[in-house]
Amino acid sequence: MSRESSVPKSSAILTCKHEAVEPLGLNAGVEFLRCPSCGAVIVTDGNVRLAIPPVRAAG
């Protein structure tokens, strides 16, 4: 029943559709967006869309 809560948060990026993204900026034709839902940074370059999971500093 509580199995879902045991899933690591980083896996949310795999199921998140990144629909409500916030624009971060534009650099050399590459658009950077951030998804508040999963914390991922979305990099959009033409037809390529890359989701970068949030990186937490060790310690």
Ligand SMILES: [Zn+2]
């Ligand atoms: Zn997302």
